[in-house]
Amino acid sequence: MASSAVSKQSYCHSLAILSTTLAFFCVAKTCLAENFKPQVESGDDFIKTSCGVTRYPDLCYEKLSAYADTIQDNPTQLANVSLSETLKNAESTLIMVQKLLKKRKLRPREADAIKECVETMKDSVDELQKSMLAMSDLEGPDFDMEMSNIQTWVSAALTDEDTCMDDSEENSIDGKVKDTIRSYIVTVAQLTSIALALINSIH
Incomplete structure (x- = not known):
C-alpha cells in the first residue's frame, strides 16, 4: 500500500x-x-531606399512618401506612382505656359519661343500618358517590349522638357517670364528623371 x-x-x-x-x-x-x-521593409523605408538610386533622392521621397501604404515594397507600384506624379506636374506646367502665352504682351521672338515650349510640353504630356497606359498592363508575355516602350517614351519626355528649358534660355524672353517657366520645367524634368530611374529598376 x-x-x-x-x-x-x-x-x-x-x-x-x-x-x-x-x-x-x-x-x-x-x-x-x-x-x-524576418524583417519586412516598410513602405516608407522601401521608398527611401529606392529613391537613393535617383539623381534627386530628397525630391523623390518628398513626392512619394505620402503613398507608402499603396506602394508598400512593390517596385512596379513605386514607378507607377512616380510616373503619375510626373504626369500631373507636366499637365499643370503645360497649362501654366499656355496661360503665359495668352495673357502676356510678348515680343514676336518671345511668343515664338513660348509656343515652341508649349508644343514640346504637349509632346511630353502625350509620352507620359502613353507610358502610364502601358504601366497599367505590364503583366504577360509582352513585358520586355512594354518596358522598352515605357523607357523610350519617358526618355523622350525628358528630352522635350530639356528642349523647352533650352528654348527659354536661348531666346530673349523677359526675365520674369523666363524664371517662371524655368521654375516649373525644372521640377517636371527632375520628376521625369526620378520616374525613369525607378522604371529602370524594375526587373
Whole structure:
C-alpha cells in the first residue's frame, strides 16, 4: 500500500517536471520565433531606399512618401506612382505656359519661343500618358517590349522638357517670364528623371 502511494507520488512528480519542461520549451520557441522573425521593409523605408538610386533622392521621397501604404515594397507600384506624379506636374506646367502665352504682351521672338515650349510640353504630356497606359498592363508575355516602350517614351519626355528649358534660355524672353517657366520645367524634368530611374529598376 505504501509502495503504491510512493509510486503514485513519483508519477505525479515526474508529470510535474515534464509539464514544466514542456512549458519552458514552448516559451523558448516563442521567444526564438519573435527574435528571428524576418524583417519586412516598410513602405516608407522601401521608398527611401529606392529613391537613393535617383539623381534627386530628397525630391523623390518628398513626392512619394505620402503613398507608402499603396506602394508598400512593390517596385512596379513605386514607378507607377512616380510616373503619375510626373504626369500631373507636366499637365499643370503645360497649362501654366499656355496661360503665359495668352495673357502676356510678348515680343514676336518671345511668343515664338513660348509656343515652341508649349508644343514640346504637349509632346511630353502625350509620352507620359502613353507610358502610364502601358504601366497599367505590364503583366504577360509582352513585358520586355512594354518596358522598352515605357523607357523610350519617358526618355523622350525628358528630352522635350530639356528642349523647352533650352528654348527659354536661348531666346530673349523677359526675365520674369523666363524664371517662371524655368521654375516649373525644372521640377517636371527632375520628376521625369526620378520616374525613369525607378522604371529602370524594375526587373
